[in-house]
Amino acid sequence: MPVQFICNRIIHMDITSYIEDNRKKIDGFLKKYISAKKRNNDCPKELAEAMSYALMAGGKRVRPILAIASYEAVGGRSKGILNVASALELIHTYSLVHDDLPAMDDDDLRRNKPTTHRVFGEATAILAGDALLTDAFHIISTSDGDPKKLITVIEELSHACGPEGMVGGQEVDILLEGKKGSKKDVLYIHTHKTGAFIRGAVRVGALMGGASRKRLDALTEYGEKTGLAFQVIDDILDITGTKAEIGKSTGADAAKGKNTYPSAFGLEKSREIADNLIKEAVHALADFNKNADPLREIARYILSRRN
Numbered sequence: 283m284p285v286q287f288i289c290n291r292i293i294h295m296d297i298t299s300y301i302e303d304n305r306k307k308i309d310g311f312l313k314k315y316i317s318a319k320k321r322n323n324d325c326p327k328e329l330a331e332a333m334s335y336a337l338m339a340g341g342k343r344v345r346p347i348l349a350i351a352s353y354e355a356v357g358g359r360s361k362g363i364l365n366v367a368s369a370l371e372l373i374h375t376y377s378l379v380h381d382d383l384p385a386m387d388d389d390d391l392r393r394n395k396p397t398t399h400r401v402f403g404e405a406t407a408i409l410a411g412d413a414l415l416t417d418a419f420h421i422i423s424t425s426d427g428d429p430k431k432l433i434t435v436i437e438e439l440s441h442a443c444g445p446e447g448m449v450g451g452q453e454v455d456i457l458l459e460g461k462k463g464s465k466k467d468v469l470y471i472h473t474h475k476t477g478a479f480i481r482g483a484v485r486v487g488a489l490m491g492g493a494s495r496k497r498l499d500a501l502t503e504y505g506e507k508t509g510l511a512f513q514v515i516d517d518i519l520d521i522t523g524t525k526a527e528i529g530k531s532t533g534a535d536a537a538k539g540k541n542t543y544p545s546a547f548g549l550e551k552s553r554e555i556a557d558n559l560i561k562e563a564v565h566a567l568a569d570f571n572k573n574a575d576p577l578r579e580i581a582r583y584i585l586s587r588r589n
């Protein structure tokens with residue numbers, strides 16, 4: 283059964299326009315950030331151009347949108363959420379620029395365009411990634427909002443994206459390339475390389491919104507399940523060919539000897555796992571009111587995504 287037909291629930295709200303409206307706000311923030319960078323004489327022009335090229339290449343902005351939706355789900359009112367959410371996209375962009383490097387995945391295309399290192403060279407691409415990561419924490423630390431909350435956000439993100447999170451997952455992914463990892467290895471890779479940051483994005487929104495412990499726990503479960511499902515769907519799309527629409531060849535993960543859910547569990551079982559994860563993610567929000575509808579619909583959208 284094609285992935286997009288697995289989840290046949292009724293859509294309760296217009297999630298497409300919710301995503302589009304928030305994407306515009308995030309892109310507006312990122313445009314201002316990158317124009318200031320290009321005008322700043324202390325930032326070398328070539329570096330600013332490489333950062334701009336990577337950041338403004340048309341990403342879906344999934345992590346910032348999740349942070350905003352999580353913030354709204356707990357009735358967040360304090361300022362600074364747009365800055366903090368947009369900073370997540372700088373971290374995400376850094377991870378993609380580095381992931382594409384010859385020393386890692388050695389990819390020529392990202393989002394149907396030449397990768398940053400293909401255009402600007404390896405050294406500038408590495409430095410553009412470093413600069414985006416560092417600036418993300420600068421943006422958060424200078425955002426409006428309660429300084430205690432901002433420190434908690436920094437702590438959350440440094441953990442989610444560091445050696446016990448995304449970087450750790452990437453390390454194991456690379457170490458096991460071409461080797462047959464166990465199901466436990468695949469779970470580690472997916473929950474850390476992709477899952478930890480998505481869980482972190484949801485938690486960051488909740489922390490900025492002043493969530494109670496109970497609500498934070500529920501949102502953490504939502505983020506964990508959605509984050510893992512996101513990577514399982516990505517693995518499935520690699521095989522079913524729909525990523526070819528964004529310039530990736532079908533079966534690229536298998537060709538590189540990557541450990542994926544379909545390689546460990548088979549395609550049908552992987553679809554079933556993704557479907558169940560999304561059901562569990564939505565169930566975790568059972569005690570939330572309609573303010574959490576965007577999160578519920580984003581989870582379903584992730585299941586039906588094609589790129």
Ligand code: GRG
Binds near residue numbers: 342378476589
């Ligand atoms: C280099 C430290 C370091 C980490 C890299 C994120 C990551 C870890 C690797 C990316 C490899 C990859 C393509 C994983 C699949 C899931 C994923 C994170 C896809 C890209 O995220 P999207 O779909 O990208 O949100 P867009 O293009 O929409 O921004």
